[in-house]
Amino acid sequence: MRKSFTLCVAAVMWCGTVATTAAEVNVEIHYLRQVTPTPPTLSNLDPLPEDLGRAGAEVGLADNRTTGGFLGQTWGMTVTEVPEDGDFAAAAAEALGQTDLLVLDAPRDAILAAADLPEAQDALLFNATEEDTTLRGAACRANLLHTSASYAMRTDALMQMLVERRWRDLALVTGPQPEDAAFAEALESSATKFGLEIGSRAEWRFDADMRRNAAAEVPLFTQDLGEYDVLLVADEIGDFARYIPYNTWIPRPIAGSEGLVPATWAPVVEQWGAAQLQSRFTDAAGRDMRPADYGAWAAIRSIGEAVTRTEAADAPTLRAFLLGPDFELAGFKGSPLTFRDWNGQMRQPIPLVHARALAAQAPLEGFLHQLNPLDSLGLDAPEAGCTAFDAS
Structure with a gap:
């Protein structure tokens, strides 16, 4: 007990010395x-x-x-x-x-x-x-x-996981905002960097209320994308991507701005x-x-x-x-x-x-x-x- 007390006193004295010196x-x-x-x-x-x-x-x-x-x-x-x-x-x-x-x-x-x-x-x-x-x-x-x-850090992270899962054939949907275009460009660059291929691409142009129409509109929209392992979505402002999972023409994972998301935090x-x-x-x-x-x-x-x-x-x-x-x-x-x-x-x-x-x-x-x-x-x-x- 005496030894512990002595150590405590010494610690307090040391902290006080640090604070004052x-x-x-x-x-x-x-x-x-x-x-x-x-x-x-x-x-x-x-x-x-x-x-x-x-x-x-x-x-x-x-x-x-x-x-x-x-x-x-x-x-x-x-x-x-x-x-x-x-x-x-x-x-x-x-x-x-x-x-x-x-x-x-x-x-x-x-x-x-x-x-x-x-x-x-x-x-x-x-x-x-x-x-x-x-x-x-x-x-x-x-x-x-x-x-x-950076966008490149995030998209490189995503491509590493797709490579590990052997999901190599990709499709991409891009929103209309500048942030969407920047993220899509990073996705394209990272796919090339890691040997993946983005085949079909589409731009999101809907202004309808997806809260009511997603089940009808999204399958038709994604039907033309053909076959792919993963659908990448570039929607960095959180506009439409939430309505895509479980509504695609073929059942595939969603990644990018929705689904599997590479995030700083x-x-x-x-x-x-x-x-x-x-x-x-x-x-x-x-x-x-x-x-x-x-x-x-x-x-x-x-x-x-x-x-x-x-x-x-x-x-x-x-x-x-x-x-x-x-x-x-x-x-x-x-x-x-x-x-x-x-x-x-x-x-x-x-x-x-x-x-x-x-x-x-x-x-x-x-x-x-x-x-x-x-x-x-x-x-x-x-x-x-x-x-x-x-x-x-």
Whole structure:
């Protein structure tokens, strides 16, 4: 008993010593969101939360404050929402007048406008939500890191599972939105990359009420697709894909935006301690954690880990550490998360999920890479075409 008491006292004294001797670090982050119009959808079952993305950032900030409280760190975060017709670049310039650490929740062009500001060249920006693959390729920026998985990472994950299941003949239905086209393009590229073939294709053009007509319309629509092993669906805004399962002309699995979905994060991810993160998020936000929330959480936590390890809060120091060999983030996905030093993309496993459970997680066993199996997902260094990081 006396020995245990002595150890406890020593531990308390050590914690107090750390708190008093650690250099005080003040970290200010600006979370900048561009409000975008939401296209009308056939169903109103899944409205977008008003705090989408921001809620994940707030949970990440709370995590940083918990750790930083013992290390002399103080954390602050300003949130700015730019209206649909607002000037995102101007808002970013104003934010950069206060801090050189920005977390961006915005479309591709708005992100590039912010990254190209003269004020941003020595800053550190995080893309928390945009999945556009070109931001990790020819349109990459040296001051921009990505905690959101790209379309290519998600579709590569899906193709790995289809290869493993030997489902090689594919058909594709694409929705009318730009996000649908981008996801469909990634599906096409990933299919080619993994030796699969997308044969028949169709574009979704219905504006009828599928809640009443799906059983009649979808079989006729899919009849012309012919034979296939899996029907891929590109419907990234959640408009029509929910009406396709069990209504196709031939009974086949559905994958992509519906059915078997490659997702950055999903409520059914519970392994590797993920249930703890899910629970904390639900307690804080009153809803399930979504991919945009996870991307924002990972951005804030990456900053937190870098600050703790470097005892600094300036963008150049943090960037060098984040892209270096010593950075790792415990992301509740079974593998440490790190950043690719050739395009700033966060390496991360991709869960393959359906509505009720995790089916698998990529990279799957057998899909190898000469350096890191996680680099089998998305743009590898030779194919990225990103030159902005060459001199970093």
